[in-house]
Amino acid sequence: MRNRPVDIDRLFHALGDPTRRAILDGLVDRPQSVSQLAQPLGITVTAVMQHLEILEAARLAHTEKLGRVRTCRVEAAGFRALEQWIRDHRTAWERKLDRLGQLLAEEDEIR
Amino acid sequence: MRNRPVDIDRLFHALGDPTRRAILDGLVDRPQSVSQLAQPLGITVTAVMQHLEILEAARLAHTEKLGRVRTCRVEAAGFRALEQWIRDHRTAWERKLDRLGQLLAEEDEIR
DNA sequence: GGAATTGTCAAGTGAATACTTCAGTATTGG
DNA sequence: CCAATACTGAAGTATTCACTTGACAATTCC
Known part of the structure; x- marks a missing residue:
């Protein structure tokens, strides 16, 4: 059960953390370095790196190191x-749900 | 940051667990009781109940007790x-991604 | 070359998770 | 009414998680 295809478990787990979603939101604006990501989040560079590993495994992010900077x-x-x-x-x-019919209608007015 | 609207955090967290996805898959076939859900999963009724609370909070499932059976x-x-x-x-x-152009193409042939 | 910058590694911590067990409490069928 | 059924609640456990600290390593700039 490893990552040739994108693993749905990894995906949901990756997206289940608000910090990681924030990282993705930041990256959508533009590619950024690890420390650029860390600063506004108020967490250590190490923590960001750990999140990045998870995001990469889920194929939600990609990183590449050039010189001393990882983009x-x-x-x-x-x-x-x-x-x-x-x-x-x-x-x-x-x-x-269609087969059950009224079930859908019942759910439409939420609880 | 609680649940008036569906909370995206709860949602991803709920779906991040394979047992919970299995429960949902079971429920898609037909409504089921707690013990009916527990049996094929090989876990206790108590464990299923705990998953159900999470699924309900994420509004992925709804349960209702009639008599001694919770459907x-x-x-x-x-x-x-x-x-x-x-x-x-x-x-x-x-x-x-469009704005960045070649980035998308680059990502299309995966790693 | 030396100091600042940028990231990496190993280890640790506290909280959250997914379970369990066990002791109840309703509900229902015979 | 009594026993089986179906769930509930409290508590405990082992693992995973997000994050930190602190000691490095590699790069770049003056």
Whole structure:
């Protein structure tokens, strides 16, 4: 169960942390170095590195070291895998929900 | 930062656990009782209950007790919130990725 | 070359997680 | 009514997690 295809477990786990989502949001604006990412988050460079490993494993980010600076960018693969998962499950859910009919209506007015 | 709207943190956290995704997959087939869910998973009823609380908080499931049986169903609200999050972020990402141009192409042939 | 910058490594800490067990409490069928 | 069924609640445990500290290593700038 390792990472040839994007692992959905890694993906959800990666996105489950607010700091990591913040890192991604930062990277969407522009590629950034590790310390550039760390500063506004108020956490250590080491912590950012640890998050980056997780984001890379989930293929949500990609990093590359040139000289003493590691440049980090957002990567599309993980995101696409997430979309695919959603698509697959939505169709499955909708199929079943339609079959059950009133269940959907019942859920529409939330609790 | 609590749950009036579906909380994206809860959502990702809820979906980050394989057992919980398995529970949802089971519920998609048909509504089930807590013990019906527990049996094929090989975990205790108590453990399932704990997962259900998390799934309910994320609005991915809804449960209701009638007599001594608690019936669990899949709920659409959480799932819709996830789709919305994806939609929002995809457009943001695509905008930026397009602006960067070659970055996308680069990422297409994975690592 | 030496100091500042930028990142890496190893280890540790406290809190959160996913479970369990065990002792209840309702509910229901015979 | 009594026993089985179905869940609830409190507590405990082992692991994982996010993060830190502190000691390095590599690069770059003056």
